[in-house]
Amino acid sequence: MTYTTTIRSKRQRIVTALDIGTSKVCCLIGKTSPAPDWFEGKGDAVQFEVLGFDHTRAEGLKAGMVTHLDSAEHCIRAAVDAAERMAGVTVEDVHVSVTCGRLKSESFSASVALPAGAVRDEDVQRLLAGGRQYAARDKRAVLHALPTGYRLDENSGISEPQGMCGERLAVDIHTVTADEVAMRNLMLCVERCHLGVAGLVAAPYASALSVITQDEAKLGVACIDFGAGTTTISVIADGHFIHTDAIALGGNAITTDIARTLAAPIDHAERLKTLHGAAFATLSDEREIITYPCVGGVAQGSLNQITKAQLACIIRPRIEEILDLMRRRLASSGLAAEVAQHLVLTGGGSQLTGLPELASNMFGRPARLGRPRAMNGLPPVATAPDFSAAIGLLLHWARGDDRLGARTEQRFLRTGTGYFAKVGEWIMENF
Numbered sequence: 001m002t003y004t005t006t007i008r009s010k011r012q013r014i015v016t017a018l019d020i021g022t023s024k025v026c027c028l029i030g031k032t033s034p035a036p037d038w039f040e041g042k043g044d045a046v047q048f049e050v051l052g053f054d055h056t057r058a059e060g061l062k063a064g065m066v067t068h069l070d071s072a073e074h075c076i077r078a079a080v081d082a083a084e085r086m087a088g089v090t091v092e093d094v095h096v097s098v099t100c101g102r103l104k105s106e107s108f109s110a111s112v113a114l115p116a117g118a119v120r121d122e123d124v125q126r127l128l129a130g131g132r133q134y135a136a137r138d139k140r141a142v143l144h145a146l147p148t149g150y151r152l153d154e155n156s157g158i159s160e161p162q163g164m165c166g167e168r169l170a171v172d173i174h175t176v177t178a179d180e181v182a183m184r185n186l187m188l189c190v191e192r193c194h195l196g197v198a199g200l201v202a203a204p205y206a207s208a209l210s211v212i213t214q215d216e217a218k219l220g221v222a223c224i225d226f227g228a229g230t231t232t233i234s235v236i237a238d239g240h241f242i243h244t245d246a247i248a249l250g251g252n253a254i255t256t257d258i259a260r261t262l263a264a265p266i267d268h269a270e271r272l273k274t275l276h277g278a279a280f281a282t283l284s285d286e287r288e289i290i291t292y293p294c295v296g297g298v299a300q301g302s303l304n305q306i307t308k309a310q311l312a313c314i315i316r317p318r319i320e321e322i323l324d325l326m327r328r329r330l331a332s333s334g335l336a337a338e339v340a341q342h343l344v345l346t347g348g349g350s351q352l353t354g355l356p357e358l359a360s361n362m363f364g365r366p367a368r369l370g371r372p373r374a375m376n377g378l379p380p381v382a383t384a385p386d387f388s389a390a391i392g393l394l395l396h397w398a399r400g401d402d403r404l405g406a407r408t409e410q411r412f413l414r415t416g417t418g419y420f421a422k423v424g425e426w427i428m429e430n431f
Helices: 069-087 121-135 180-191 203-211 214-219 251-262 266-276 308-331 335-339 355-363 385-399 407-411 419-430
Strands: 014-020 024-034 046-057 093-098 104-113 140-152 155-158 168-179 196-202 221-226 231-237 240-247 289-293 303-307 342-346 367-369
Touching: 014 069, 014 385, 024 069, 024 385, 046 069, 046 385, 069 180, 093 180, 093 203, 093 385, 104 121, 104 140, 104 240, 121 140, 121 168, 140 180, 140 196, 140 240, 168 180, 168 240, 180 196, 196 203, 196 385, 203 221, 203 231, 203 240, 203 342, 203 385, 214 221, 214 231, 214 342, 221 308, 231 308, 231 335, 240 308, 240 335, 251 266, 251 308, 266 289, 266 308, 289 308, 303 308, 308 335, 308 355, 342 355, 342 385, 355 367
Parallel strands: 014 093, 093 196, 221 342, 342 367
Antiparallel strands: 014 024, 024 046, 104 168, 140 155, 140 168, 221 231, 231 240, 289 303
16 A cells, blocks of 8 residues: 555545544544546545544543543534534544554555465455454454465566466555543444444554655654654554554653643643743843743732743753653664664654654654645644544545555454444444
């Protein structure tokens, strides 16, 4: 599967993305259409027009995991309802981003004999089904099972083997799995909102799809998504998604450090981080004074003062800890660390001043801030790095990865197992 998108259907479709994170729940409704012949979109064959968008503050969620079912359901309902009103449509199913469940990346090979002497679609599906079954051990749910390359006998580097002659077909598969219990609870929360789960997508993969360029995907790039409760990394090389990892540490930890050090309310600590936060201090920051209320002193109007340089000194140790953990995780991945020639930083926490420079120094490779791709009808607020995962969900649908990856596995997680549910699935897959 190459990095460029492919036309899923010539018919226009309504695709809904639901990004469920620690700090916010975002719903994005887009309408697809084939790109015109003159369109020079670097290989994109599908255009999206955003019809509806909304985001609400998340409650009942921690690191993307459901901790309070009713509160999380209320947040999802509010975001989807507002997006539906803006779009003037009724959403039936959604594509959901996943950061919970201890995401695990694994690569392995599988092979099968070719009795017909040529590769048939059934042979490819049999290989991928075997890979999914192997990855689903130990009560893990398979989010992605993506082929990164095929081999026919002794010939490697094959991307589309169907119809080719040979005696034995082998495939290299990259899988991403998560704890099945966490996935069931996430899907239950969505389905309680009377929504079907059309697909589950690893959030780091979705974020990377929306912020990296085609050249970066070909040469090798690592995308780090700084979320509120989690920080994730994904590696794409030669157009293939080859590695991902996550830690349960994000922007909320920085906010907590500020609140505890300054004895400031959480809301004001978040404001200090967002408006004045930086990864390192400059000479001018020593002279810039910031005022903030202390805990319990808001009503009396008591204010404390701190310089911007002092604030940076509070923030930097936690940023260095997160980056060092990501660096170690990437280094332990082996091949992924070797092929990742560049860094792209995205997510809400990536907007700290000086973060790309600090990341570049710690990783020893170029780094830049990544913003999601522009789409027709996308509100200006949604072009910030905070919404990379939501936009990436739409781009993931356009790629068609679910036809080869997680769709079969996700059927077993769904609660709708009756006759009409199966008929609905068949209609969605074939029309």
